[in-house]
Amino acid sequence: MKKLVLPIIFTVVGVCFTTYSFLDTFIIVKNAKSVDIDHNSGFSFNDGPVVKPPVTSSSSNNSSSATSSGSSAASSSSSGSSQSSIPVNTDYYENLTEEQIAALFTPNKEFEEREHYSDSDIYIDITTHRDNADTTTYYVADIRLKSLGFLKTALAKDQYGMHIKERTSDICKRKKGILAIDGDTYGEQEGGYVVRNGIALRETKNIDRMRGTTQKAEDLVISGDGTFSIIDERYTSFEEVTAMNPWQVFSFGPALIKNNEVAVNENEEVGTAMSGNRNQRCAIGIIAPKHYVFVVSDGRSDESSGLSLKTLGEIMKDLHCQCAYNLDGGGSATMYLDDGTGNANGLAHLVNKPTQDLSGGYGHAGGGTTIGQREVSDIVYIGKDQD
Numbered sequence: 001m002k003k004l005v006l007p008i009i010f011t012v013v014g015v016c017f018t019t020y021s022f023l024d025t026f027i028i029v030k031n032a033k034s035v036d037i038d039h040n041s042g043f044s045f046n047d048g049p050v051v052k053p054p055v056t057s058s059s060s061n062n063s064s065s066a067t068s069s070g071s072s073a074a075s076s077s078s079s080g081s082s083q084s085s086i087p088v089n090t091d092y093y094e095n096l097t098e099e100q101i102a103a104l105f106t107p108n109k110e111f112e113e114r115e116h117y118s119d120s121d122i123y124i125d126i127t128t129h130r131d132n133a134d135t136t137t138y139y140v141a142d143i144r145l146k147s148l149g150f151l152k153t154a155l156a157k158d159q160y161g162m163h164i165k166e167r168t169s170d171i172c173k174r175k176k177g178i179l180a181i182d183g184d185t186y187g188e189q190e191g192g193y194v195v196r197n198g199i200a201l202r203e204t205k206n207i208d209r210m211r212g213t214t215q216k217a218e219d220l221v222i223s224g225d226g227t228f229s230i231i232d233e234r235y236t237s238f239e240e241v242t243a244m245n246p247w248q249v250f251s252f253g254p255a256l257i258k259n260n261e262v263a264v265n266e267n268e269e270v271g272t273a274m275s276g277n278r279n280q281r282c283a284i285g286i287i288a289p290k291h292y293v294f295v296v297s298d299g300r301s302d303e304s305s306g307l308s309l310k311t312l313g314e315i316m317k318d319l320h321c322q323c324a325y326n327l328d329g330g331g332s333a334t335m336y337l338d339d340g341t342g343n344a345n346g347l348a349h350l351v352n353k354p355t356q357d358l359s360g361g362y363g364h365a366g367g368g369t370t371i372g373q374r375e376v377s378d379i380v381y382i383g384k385d386q387d
Helices: 002-026 098-104 168-174 238-242 309-318
Strands: 030-034 110-112 116-118 122-130 137-145 151-155 159-162 177-182 194-196 199-202 218-223 228-232 246-250 255-258 281-288 291-297 323-326 335-337 355-357 369-371 378-383
Touching: 122 177, 122 335, 151 168, 151 194, 151 246, 168 177, 168 335, 168 378, 177 281, 177 291, 218 323, 228 323, 238 246, 255 281, 255 309, 281 309, 291 309, 309 323
Parallel strands: none
Antiparallel strands: 030 159, 110 116, 116 122, 122 137, 137 291, 151 378, 177 335, 177 378, 194 199, 194 246, 218 228, 218 246, 255 323, 281 291, 281 323, 355 369
16 A cells, blocks of 8 residues: 555646646636726827838739729629639729728618628628638628727737636627627737737747747737738847837737738648648738738538638738738637627627537547637727727
8 A cells, every 4th residue: 555655646746737737828817907908099090091002013914903883892802712813913902993982981880780881980891702622611801991990909808917718709799899800819828929909018029939830920010000010029129019100919820921922831830720730710911001801711610621821821812911910710710790889689790600629629529519609818809989
């Protein structure tokens, strides 16, 4: 019996240490503090006329134009396929006249379940697509804004810290948002620059992030003029980021599109993705300042297997994004549409089908899957100022 005492003690200590490590890594809330990122009146926006992106050589073979009816940019895309043969035309979405763009906005609020929202300041049109292989469903939200200030972020429970979580739809409702996707899961990382609605929340680097076979620490900076920039934390100080007048900074990654070209390869994958190369995805891209797209894909199901980062990058290029960035995917990938009141219970809904593994892990292992939202640290949303 005495011979068993020491092994038992080591076993108990090992189990306790492993349990604590798991809780400390994924569950225990740390450094929690209430923050107000909704009222930053001192931020300097440059909401002047939209500057059209320069036409590059890759656009010379494409003379496609949007229809005179002012239909949505996403709807006027060739097919929404992930491997379009149409060359990128950087002004494809911006060749509407000022009158046609103005006609997209409506004096009174219009809200149609599953596909459309518009008012005098915000235009959103959502379309559903299948990839070229017909294996995956993804959703494209075409967004035009009168001001960058309507592209907002929000924190779970209005608190900053690690492992503070809330469902995307619940955060959006509380903020009276219109369209929301999940953010960069900042709360599951101890490092990585974080700026939300112009307020700096974390200035420490996270240079150990692994992205497949390459090490990257790519952040997305959305500046006050509405432009997107990709920076690498390894070579960029927070002081340099501050000089870019950042409205939002996300540190999940990687970049999908840089300078109009796909920036990921077939072998690249987010280090925490455990279900192979095809997953549920969430991305944000810019066509021109104040003209953006949100893309979310389903995955990990018989109906929709998911997208690789390379295929997602090709989709963003097909949508004519100058720059695009990968946000938290997997079971967190969520798109939610509301009417901006937080009370549209009969019409507000999940646009996509976020899939969760019932075993508590990732991918197809264990006890099957179910449709439902995963709680997240933060969201990106389109919305007005709260009352």
